[in-house]
Amino acid sequence: MKLEKYLKEFTITITPRFYETDALGHINNIAITAWFEVLRVRLLESLGSGAASVAKNWVLASIAMDYIDETFYGSDVTMKVTGLVVGNSSLKIQCQMMQGDRLTVRGTAVLVHLDIDTKKPRRIPDELRESVAQL
Amino acid sequence: MKLEKYLKEFTITITPRFYETDALGHINNIAITAWFEVLRVRLLESLGSGAASVAKNWVLASIAMDYIDETFYGSDVTMKVTGLVVGNSSLKIQCQMMQGDRLTVRGTAVLVHLDIDTKKPRRIPDELRESVAQL
Amino acid sequence: MKLEKYLKEFTITITPRFYETDALGHINNIAITAWFEVLRVRLLESLGSGAASVAKNWVLASIAMDYIDETFYGSDVTMKVTGLVVGNSSLKIQCQMMQGDRLTVRGTAVLVHLDIDTKKPRRIPDELRESVAQL
Amino acid sequence: MKLEKYLKEFTITITPRFYETDALGHINNIAITAWFEVLRVRLLESLGSGAASVAKNWVLASIAMDYIDETFYGSDVTMKVTGLVVGNSSLKIQCQMMQGDRLTVRGTAVLVHLDIDTKKPRRIPDELRESVAQL
Numbered sequence: 001m002k003l004e005k006y007l008k009e010f011t012i013t014i015t016p017r018f019y020e021t022d023a024l025g026h027i028n029n030i031a032i033t034a035w036f037e038v039l040r041v042r043l044l045e046s047l048g049s050g051a052a053s054v055a056k057n058w059v060l061a062s063i064a065m066d067y068i069d070e071t072f073y074g075s076d077v078t079m080k081v082t083g084l085v086v087g088n089s090s091l092k093i094q095c096q097m098m099q100g101d102r103l104t105v106r107g108t109a110v111l112v113h114l115d116i117d118t119k120k121p122r123r124i125p126d127e128l129r130e131s132v133a134q135l
Numbered sequence: 136m137k138l139e140k141y142l143k144e145f146t147i148t149i150t151p152r153f154y155e156t157d158a159l160g161h162i163n164n165i166a167i168t169a170w171f172e173v174l175r176v177r178l179l180e181s182l183g184s185g186a187a188s189v190a191k192n193w194v195l196a197s198i199a200m201d202y203i204d205e206t207f208y209g210s211d212v213t214m215k216v217t218g219l220v221v222g223n224s225s226l227k228i229q230c231q232m233m234q235g236d237r238l239t240v241r242g243t244a245v246l247v248h249l250d251i252d253t254k255k256p257r258r259i260p261d262e263l264r265e266s267v268a269q270l
Numbered sequence: 271m272k273l274e275k276y277l278k279e280f281t282i283t284i285t286p287r288f289y290e291t292d293a294l295g296h297i298n299n300i301a302i303t304a305w306f307e308v309l310r311v312r313l314l315e316s317l318g319s320g321a322a323s324v325a326k327n328w329v330l331a332s333i334a335m336d337y338i339d340e341t342f343y344g345s346d347v348t349m350k351v352t353g354l355v356v357g358n359s360s361l362k363i364q365c366q367m368m369q370g371d372r373l374t375v376r377g378t379a380v381l382v383h384l385d386i387d388t389k390k391p392r393r394i395p396d397e398l399r400e401s402v403a404q405l
Numbered sequence: 406m407k408l409e410k411y412l413k414e415f416t417i418t419i420t421p422r423f424y425e426t427d428a429l430g431h432i433n434n435i436a437i438t439a440w441f442e443v444l445r446v447r448l449l450e451s452l453g454s455g456a457a458s459v460a461k462n463w464v465l466a467s468i469a470m471d472y473i474d475e476t477f478y479g480s481d482v483t484m485k486v487t488g489l490v491v492g493n494s495s496l497k498i499q500c501q502m503m504q505g506d507r508l509t510v511r512g513t514a515v516l517v518h519l520d521i522d523t524k525k526p527r528r529i530p531d532e533l534r535e536s537v538a539q540l
Contacts, residue, residue, distance in 0.1 A: 018311040018324065019304055019427075019435055022190070029195045030169045030424055034289055037165065041288040054288065055157070060164045064199040153446040153459065154292075154300055154439055165289055169424055176423040189423065292460070299465045300439045307435065325427070330434050334469040 003084065003132060011080045012039050016073050027071040032097070033063070036107050039079045039095055047131040057122075061090065061110040069104040071097070077104070086132055089113045089121035137269070146215045147174050151208050162206040167232070168198070171242050174214045174230055182266040192257075196225065196245040204239040206232070212239070221267055224248045224256035273354065273402060281350045282309050286343050297341040302367070303333070306377050309349045309365055317401040327392075331360065331380040339374040341367070347374070356402055359383045359391035408489065408537060416485045417444050421478050432476040437502070438468070441512050444484045444500055452536040462527075466495065466515040474509045476502070482509070491537055494518045494526035 020031035044054050071077060076099075083094035090112050097105040115122040155166035179189050206212060211234075218229035225247050232240040250257040290301035314324050341347060346369075353364035360382050367375040385392040425436035449459050476482060481504075488499035495517050502510040520527040 017304070017308050019307055019433055021325075021427075022424075028424055029198070030165065030172065033168050033198075034165045034287070037289055038287050055291075060202050062199070062201045063164070063168075064197070066197045067195050152439070152443050154298055154442055156292075156460075157289075163289055169422070172424055173422050190426075299468070300435065300442065303438050303468075304435045330472050332469070332471045333434070333438075334467070336467045337465050 002134070011078050012042055013076050013078050014038065015076050016071070018073060021073040025073060027073060029065070029067060032067070032071060032105055033065060033107075035077070035079060035097070036063070036065070036095060036105075036109065039081065040093055040109055040111070043081055043084075043093065047128050049128065056116050057114055058091075058111045059114055061112045063107065063109045065105060065107045067105055069102050071099050071104045075099060082106075083108075084132065086124060086129060089123055091124065146213050147177055149173065149212050149214065151206070151210075151212065153208060156208040160208060162208060164200070164202060167202070167206060167240055168200060168242075170212070170214060170232070171198070171200070171230060171240075171244065174216065175228055175244055175246070178216055178219075178228065182263050184263065191251050192249055193226075193246045194249055196247045198242065198244045200240060200242045202240055204237050206234050206239045210234060217241075218243075219267065221259060221264060224258055226259065272404070281348050282312055283346050283348050284308065285346050286341070288343060291343040295343060297343060299335070299337060302337070302341065302375055303335060303377075305347070305349060305367070306333070306335070306365060306375075306379065309351065310363055310379055310381070313351055313354075313363065317398050319398065326386050327384055328361075328381045329384055331382045333377065333379045335375060335377045337375055339372050341369050341374045345369060352376075353378075354402065356394060356399060359393055361394065407539070416483050417447055418481050418483050419443065420481050421476070423478060426478040430478060432478060434470070434472060437472070437476060437510055438470060438512075440482075440484060440502070441468070441470070441500060441510075441514065444486065445498055445514055445516070448486055448489075448498065452533050454533065461521050462519055463496075463516045464519055466517045468512065468514045470510060470512045472510055474507050476504050476509045480504060487511075488513075489537065491529060491534060494528055496529065 014035050016027050016031070020027050022028040041054050044058065049057070077097050079095055079097045081093060082096050083092070085092040090110055093109050093111065095107045095109075096103060097107075112121050113124045114120065149170050151162050151166070155162050157163040176189050179193065184192070212232050214230055214232045216228060217231050218227070220227040225245055227243065227245050229243045230241070231238060232242075247256050248259045249255070284305050286297050286301070290297050292298040311324050314328065319327070347367050349365055349367045351363060352366050353362070355362040360380055362378065362380050364378045365376070366373060367377075382391050383394045384390070419440050421432050421436070425432050427433040446459050449463065454462070482502050484500055484502045486498060487501050488497070490497040495515055498514050498516065500512045500514075501508060502512075517526050518529045519525065
C-alpha cells in the first residue's frame with residue numbers, strides 16, 4: 001500500500017538532449033535505454049544504496065523495452081516505477097515513460113545483487129528490504 | 136535452409152572501446168545495446184535496405200536483452216543473428232554475442248516497417264522478402 | 271552590458287548520470303563534451319533558433335576543452351556561457367562548468383552558420399544579432 | 406626518425422556506427438571526440454601501458470578538435486597520430502582523421518601522468534620513454 005504510493009510518486013524528469021535525437025527528430029532508443037538506467041540507479045539510491053554499492057553490488061541480468069510511441073526532442077519526459085518485486089537476490093523493476101500525456105515507453109529490468117568477492121548472487125540486504133517495507 | 140546457413144555466417148566483430156567500460160572494467164549494458172543496433176542495421180543493409188531506408192522506414196518496437204555473462208574490455212566480441220522471422224510488417228531478429236568462447240549476451244528485437252507518410256505499419260517489401268528467400 | 275548580464279544569468283544545470291561515470295568515479299570527458307553541446311543548443315534556442323535550424327544551419331567548426339579539475343558523480347554541475355562573439359558567419363561561445371564551488375572545465379566552441387543548399391558559410395541572420403543586441 | 410615512421414604507420418580504422426549519425430546523415434561531433442579517445446588509448450597500450458594503467462594513471466588535461474570537413478555514415482575512417490611530444494609528466498598527442506581521401510578532423514590532446522595516491526603529476530615512466538625512443 002505504502003509502497004504503491006511511494007512508487008506512484010517516485011518520478012524522475014529527463015530533459016532530452018539534442019545529441020540524443022536521431023535522423024528523424026526522435027529520441028533514439030539507446031538514449032531511452034540509458035535514461036531507464038538513470039531511473040533504476042536513482043531508485044536504488046533512494047532505497048539506501050550508495051553509488052559505490054550500485055556499481056559494485058548490482059548487475060543487470062535482463063532488460064525488456066517496449067517502444068510504444070515516438071519520443072521527441074523539445075519537451076521533458078517523466079519516468080516512473082510502476083512495479084517493484086523484491087526476490088531473494090533479484091530485484092525486478094518495471095517503469096513507464098510519458099511525454100506530456102502520451103505513454104511512449106514501457107520497460108522491465110531485472111537486477112541481481114552480487115557478492116563482490118565470489119561474484120555469486122547474494123541475498124538482498126535487510127536494510128533495503130526494510131526501506132521497501134517502510135514505504 | 137539457406138537462410139540458416141546465411142545467418143550462421145552473418146557475423147560482425149566489435150572491438151570494445153575504452154569509454155564503453157564501466158567502473159568495474161566491464162563493458163556497460165548501454166554500449167552492448169548499441170552494438171546490437173549495429174548488428175541490426177548491418178543485417179538490414181545486407182538484405183538490401185540502404186541507410187536512408189533504415190532510418191526512415193524501420194522503427195524499433197521492442198527489445199529484450201539477457202546479460203548472461205560479463206563482457207570485458209580488451210578482446211573483441213562477435214555478434215551474430217540466431218533467428219529471423221519475417222512477418223507482414225514486422226521483423227523479429229534474435230542475436231547472440233560471444234567474447235572468446237563465452238556466450239555473454241542474448242537479445243531479441245522487433246522492428247516494424249513503416250509507411251513514412253502515414254506512419255502506419257506497411258507490408259515489408261518483396262525485395263527484402265526475396266533477399267531473405269534467396270539466402 | 272546587457273549581454274554580459276544575460277550571459278551571467280544564462281545557466282543550465284546538469285545532473286550527471288551514472289553511466290557517464292568512468293572507472294574511477296569521475297565523469298568521463300566525452301560526457302562533458304556532450305553537455306557542452308547541450309549548453310550551446312540551449313543558448314541558440316534562447317536566441318531564437320528553433321531545433322530544426324540548430325540542426326541544419328549550424329555546424330561545429332572547432333572545440334577546445336580544458337579539464338581543470340575532476341567532476342564527480344553525485345552532485346549537479348552548472349554550465350554557463352562566459353563569452354559570446356558574433357562574427358559574420360561564425361559564433362564563438364566560451365563556457366565554464368562548476369561543480370559546487372570548484373571550477374572543473376572551461377571550453378570554447380566555434381560554430382559556423384551555413385546556407386543549407388550551398389553548404390557555404392552564410393551571414394548570421396539579423397534576428398539573432400538583434401536578440402543578442404537586445405540582451 | 407623511427408618515431409616518425411612508427412607514428413606514420415600507427416593507424417586505427419573506425420567503422421562509423423549508425424547511432425553515431427546525426428539528423429543530417431553526418432557523424433556527430435561527440436562520436437568523433439570519442440573515437441579520438443580510442444586512438445589515444447590504443448597508442449598508450451601500444452607503448453606498453455596496460456588498460457588498468459590507462460584508466461588510473463593518465464588524465465586528460467585538454468583537448469582541441471577542428472572539424473574540417475563532414476564525416477558521413479557508410480564508409481570507414483582512419484585516424485592516425487601526427488605528432489607525439491613527451492614532456493616531463495605530460496604527453497601531447499596530435500591526430501588527424503581521413504575518410505577516403507578527405508581530411509575531415511584534426512585534434513590535439515594533452516594527457517597528464519598522475520601519481521594515483523597523491524593525484525599529483527608524476528614523471529612519465531622510463532619504460533614508456535624507452536618505448537618511444539626505440540620506435
